[in-house]
Amino acid sequence: MQTTAPIGLFDSGIGGTSIWKEINLLLPNENTIYLADSKNAPYGLKSKEEIIALSIKNTEFLLEQNCKLIVVACNTATTNAIKELRAKFKVPFIGIEPALKPAVNQTKTHKIGILATKGTLNSELFHEKVKSYTNVTIIEQIGHGLVQLIENGDIDSIEMYELLTTYLQPMVDENIDYLVLGCSHYPYLIPQIKKILPRHIQIIDSGEAVARQTKTVLAEHNIKNPNTQNGTNVFYSNSDTEVLQNILGCSKKVSFFDF
Structure with a gap:
């Protein structure tokens, strides 16, 4: 796994950007890819089986982008699917739970x-x-x-x-x-x-703790990005990209994807 490969994050929409912001603040040199599955939000009303299936699809998308670590930036996805994700994929996962x-x-x-x-x-x-x-x-x-x-x-x-x-x-x-x-x-x-x-x-909230855990896991797996300059950050949404762009600030570009 390349150390310069991106960290992948997914959530059932724009909320996980609160986690992304904390990670980006602590680890500004890391490249990131954020996936907002807004079309299927909220996960909180779905069955466990649906949440697992969506979490697997999100992970597969991020792994196709060569992500070295996946942050499940969604409490509902973590509490319902993290066990299945870790069993199915070899990449390290970080989940979030209520603090x-x-x-x-x-x-x-x-x-x-x-x-x-x-x-x-x-x-x-x-x-x-x-x-x-x-x-x-x-x-x-x-x-x-x-x-x-x-x-x-x-x-x-x-x-x-x-x-x-x-x-x-x-x-x-x-x-x-x-x-x-x-x-x-x-x-x-x-x-x-x-x-x-x-x-x-x-x-x-869990944001700072998740960022610290991300730093720890990168070190444990020896996959910290050695570059010192700011990393690149890519954002995807499968719904209206404007809300996500507004949350992030107008300088961030959000690409549309669909599945």
């Missing part, structure tokens, strides 16, 4: 909230994690409709604010002091979320 551990370790009220998709909260992997945290109350909330609004570019809409208020206010009333964002789309909602939550409630 419950730091919230559990730091909570003072012993109550934390998690906002995630149905697919993540109903997954076997998530339930295994939750069972190990016996000293805290974890308040789960499915973010019905949030991914669709983000994919439509309606992050700052009144509808988004009202939905978030409906989901978050009961957690506030239950006295949580940490909110875990269990979907890679949701970091883009932090400005809206901060308008709703009291200041003392901390918001946690």
